[in-house]
Amino acid sequence: MKRGSKARTTLVTLIMMLPGLAAFFGLFFYPMLVTVVRSLRPEGEQAGWTLEHYAHFLAEPRARGVILLTFALSISATLCSIVFSLVLCLVLRRKPRGHRFFRLTMLIPRVVPGLIGALGLLLLFGSRGWVNLLLLQVLRFVDEPVAINYTIPGLILFYTWLYFPFTAVTTLSTLEGLDPAIEEAADVSGANRWQVLRHVVIPLITPGILAGSVLTFMAAFGAFSIPLIAGGNYRPLSVEIYRQINFTPARWSAASARAMIMAALQVVFLTIYMRILRRPSV
Amino acid sequence: MRRFASFHIDMSRFASLHIDMGLIRKYLRAILNARRLLITTFLLCFALMIYLPFTMIALRSIGRGWFGRLWLPPELTLDWYKWAVEVTNIVDISKNTLVIAVLAVTMSTLIGIPTGWAFGRRRIPGKEVLMSMILLPRMIPPIAYALGVAQIFYRLHLVDTHFGVALAHVAICAPYAILVLSATFEGLDERILEAGSVCGASPVRNFFHVVLPLILPGILSSMIFTFTTSYNEFTLTLMTYGKDTVTLPVRTYLAIGEGYWEVTSAMSIILVVPSILVLFMIQRQVAPEKLVGGFKGV
Amino acid sequence: MSETSKTMIELREVTKRYGDLVANDHITLKIRAGELMTLLGPSGCGKTTALRCITGHNIPDEGQVWIDGHNVTEVPTHKRELGMVFQNFALFPHMTVFDNVGFPLMIRRVDKAERQERVMEALRLIRMAEYADHYPRQLSGGQQQRVGLARALVYRPKVLLLDEPLSNLDAKLREEMRFEIRDLIDRLGITAVYVTHDQAEALALSDRVAVMHRGHIEQVGTPDEIYDCPQSRFVADFIGLSDFIAGTVSEVFAEQGTALLRANGLEITVPATPEMSPGQRALLFIRPNNVVLLPSTHEEGTNVFDGLVDKMTYLGDRNDYRVAVGESLELRVQTDGKVRFGVGERVKVRLPTSLCRLILE
Numbered sequence: 001m002k003r004g005s006k007a008r009t010t011l012v013t014l015i016m017m018l019p020g021l022a023a024f025f026g027l028f029f030y031p032m033l034v035t036v037v038r039s040l041r042p043e044g045e046q047a048g049w050t051l052e053h054y055a056h057f058l059a060e061p062r063a064r065g066v067i068l069l070t071f072a073l074s075i076s077a078t079l080c081s082i083v084f085s086l087v088l089c090l091v092l093r094r095k096p097r098g099h100r101f102f103r104l105t106m107l108i109p110r111v112v113p114g115l116i117g118a119l120g121l122l123l124l125f126g127s128r129g130w131v132n133l134l135l136l137q138v139l140r141f142v143d144e145p146v147a148i149n150y151t152i153p154g155l156i157l158f159y160t161w162l163y164f165p166f167t168a169v170t171t172l173s174t175l176e177g178l179d180p181a182i183e184e185a186a187d188v189s190g191a192n193r194w195q196v197l198r199h200v201v202i203p204l205i206t207p208g209i210l211a212g213s214v215l216t217f218m219a220a221f222g223a224f225s226i227p228l229i230a231g232g233n234y235r236p237l238s239v240e241i242y243r244q245i246n247f248t249p250a251r252w253s254a255a256s257a258r259a260m261i262m263a264a265l266q267v268v269f270l271t272i273y274m275r276i277l278r279r280p281s282v
Numbered sequence: 283m284r285r286f287a288s289f290h291i292d293m294s295r296f297a298s299l300h301i302d303m304g305l306i307r308k309y310l311r312a313i314l315n316a317r318r319l320l321i322t323t324f325l326l327c328f329a330l331m332i333y334l335p336f337t338m339i340a341l342r343s344i345g346r347g348w349f350g351r352l353w354l355p356p357e358l359t360l361d362w363y364k365w366a367v368e369v370t371n372i373v374d375i376s377k378n379t380l381v382i383a384v385l386a387v388t389m390s391t392l393i394g395i396p397t398g399w400a401f402g403r404r405r406i407p408g409k410e411v412l413m414s415m416i417l418l419p420r421m422i423p424p425i426a427y428a429l430g431v432a433q434i435f436y437r438l439h440l441v442d443t444h445f446g447v448a449l450a451h452v453a454i455c456a457p458y459a460i461l462v463l464s465a466t467f468e469g470l471d472e473r474i475l476e477a478g479s480v481c482g483a484s485p486v487r488n489f490f491h492v493v494l495p496l497i498l499p500g501i502l503s504s505m506i507f508t509f510t511t512s513y514n515e516f517t518l519t520l521m522t523y524g525k526d527t528v529t530l531p532v533r534t535y536l537a538i539g540e541g542y543w544e545v546t547s548a549m550s551i552i553l554v555v556p557s558i559l560v561l562f563m564i565q566r567q568v569a570p571e572k573l574v575g576g577f578k579g580v
Numbered sequence: 581m582s583e584t585s586k587t588m589i590e591l592r593e594v595t596k597r598y599g600d601l602v603a604n605d606h607i608t609l610k611i612r613a614g615e616l617m618t619l620l621g622p623s624g625c626g627k628t629t630a631l632r633c634i635t636g637h638n639i640p641d642e643g644q645v646w647i648d649g650h651n652v653t654e655v656p657t658h659k660r661e662l663g664m665v666f667q668n669f670a671l672f673p674h675m676t677v678f679d680n681v682g683f684p685l686m687i688r689r690v691d692k693a694e695r696q697e698r699v700m701e702a703l704r705l706i707r708m709a710e711y712a713d714h715y716p717r718q719l720s721g722g723q724q725q726r727v728g729l730a731r732a733l734v735y736r737p738k739v740l741l742l743d744e745p746l747s748n749l750d751a752k753l754r755e756e757m758r759f760e761i762r763d764l765i766d767r768l769g770i771t772a773v774y775v776t777h778d779q780a781e782a783l784a785l786s787d788r789v790a791v792m793h794r795g796h797i798e799q800v801g802t803p804d805e806i807y808d809c810p811q812s813r814f815v816a817d818f819i820g821l822s823d824f825i826a827g828t829v830s831e832v833f834a835e836q837g838t839a840l841l842r843a844n845g846l847e848i849t850v851p852a853t854p855e856m857s858p859g860q861r862a863l864l865f866i867r868p869n870n871v872v873l874l875p876s877t878h879e880e881g882t883n884v885f886d887g888l889v890d891k892m893t894y895l896g897d898r899n900d901y902r903v904a905v906g907e908s909l910e911l912r913v914q915t916d917g918k919v920r921f922g923v924g925e926r927v928k929v930r931l932p933t934s935l936c937r938l939i940l941e
Contacts, residue, residue, distance in 0.1 A: 119546065119550055
């Protein structure tokens, strides 16, 4: 009697989990498999194996540049996100006036399509945008409009704008999870504000910040809509993938190979990152 | 020697607490005010950085003849919106977007409820690993597997169908629905259900009167999030759309390619304003941070 | 205890408000150098608020805080040179025991060699020298609290503040730690302010106790004074067990030093104080273990009344009775187990005059 109902419970559990697993396998795992297979097939054919797409891409002189660019953009954006999120969250946790508004504001980049954010940023930082108008007419720092759009620093700025919320949200929740008594203890022991920050707060929230920055990095690495419209001549990996499909006839295999390279790089980086995170922390 | 002596005196002056209190108060007030000014400036710049891009888009969408180095458009007009509605058929596109979103939400919720129930209320070996696995489609940028999705859909003739595009959206909507709903079901206290049946409710009545009200907020929260995700989704849509299933994000992208910034801006506003409104409306009910996908144990 | 009665800490009219709630209402208190003063009271009485005004974590809305002759009301916490021990230990989880205790020295730029020496000395003092390399999560509650003590004392502050340091420990450990703390404080000759809601702890540890209630200090005195001569109903009620009889002073016999309290149909002889006058409403207070139960055959006498045993609870070393006396009074009486009276039995109840205290309303 008991064993029977146990088997039944397991069966029910499995059946209930089926939709989720089906979605995962059907809409993610299998497509990834298809991409892997396609990346190893000659262009346009259904049979035969070849590594030519990988070889072609990696042999191209620009390949290194593309990969470097993708890493450079993601890492820079992640670093900027970390610094900015840290400052923002340290300010917000004291609950200054209107802090609820700013906590919502923090989420705006994630609530709108990246495309629109990129459009707005292009307009704002364009040669006729308000930033340049400010520099030209009000502050008179420059004589000519500064080129921000379609430059690397500009791209890093756009990336940061779009992806910092991941880091900010985890940083804020980690910060608020800190026991206030610990900071008070440091206080009483004679540490001024900066010392408390440096010796107590930051070491304790570093795991949280890093965890959040993983999301930022992953998103920045695979960023697509931003570089698509704001990348100009700079094409990170994701745009490279898309370009292959835009040829006529579409080069699915070439695209798949690049997608697999991107996925592989992400997995490698993620593993390294996780290893760093897994170090005995508190 | 003299220098050393004066240095010594200076230090002792600061070392003891025998300082004029008025002086301390003055310094403190100055530092405090500088601090607050700095913080206010910082927060102001932050808000500007986030909202100005949208302001620019909004101005572009109602401006005429805005060339050269002007801060504001010289003339205001609603022509671009008219253009968007009449020429680019924004109404049909919006309908597409909504239909697809509704389909995606329905499918994701139907997937999320049973799976979330299983994760939330049953012991499953390696649950954390499984959960991370299910969240992979959200962690890995869609471009990686969108290729595969596109190819499969071509073969299955799902491209350019509302159902097909919605199904592609489910790839990224379902994981979050599962996450939220498993947390919801986990939070269902067994004892409340027992209390219901002790009070005399049959399983069916128990479900409708006790369980449903308790899980409804979670279901609503997951529905809201999957809706906004599908509404804003671009990459997967780009890979699976066709002339009948153009969505707002895709159309906006095409407009950018066409170069008419004004019309593009009008379309962008139409696309974006509902999302922001929804965010501010639901921020009291739902912890907005969940929308960003705060995953535990990344 | 202290040779000089120099005031180390002084709160002058300290007031702190949170919206409509007045957490500290014009608190005035002087704490002498070398003494252990306990702030005792139920939760919400303002004792922790007052402590945090001393540490600087709260800035009072009105009033001043003076430490060692200096007005520190607006001096930030980290400059006040105080030591503090927390209820939940507040050890730095990412540092070893050694680094935790050495932290204040590191902040003060003490060089490594001296730091090593002083930290180990402090650790030996609390008998935790072998744990120097451990992390807080590897320690038990009692061990963590000892480390907290060491960290607070390593830089030899003049004042040690303790915020319910033993509340998170189990009962047996609490008693042991009580003596350790008292011992340490005595040995170092330090002034200490202790906050607790546990009156047994307060009475056992302190040189003086300040009983607080709803933002006020109700009474300040030695543990004896607080226990035997409470000056308000709250203090009488909060400390130990009490019986209260409300009545009116009917006569005062100044030459004999007694007065008569008419209450509940009884005439009770109580010690007189100069403030008493006939017609005054007053509250008689006596400890249940000071009330004497006698068999009904006992002869009449001063403050001997008829009673009826309503309830009896056997507590092992004591018996706890509820005895009906007078018109509608029910007195709680505690006796040692020697003679036992049963429920429903008629008895005589004696309230020894010298052990009655009157609290005038």
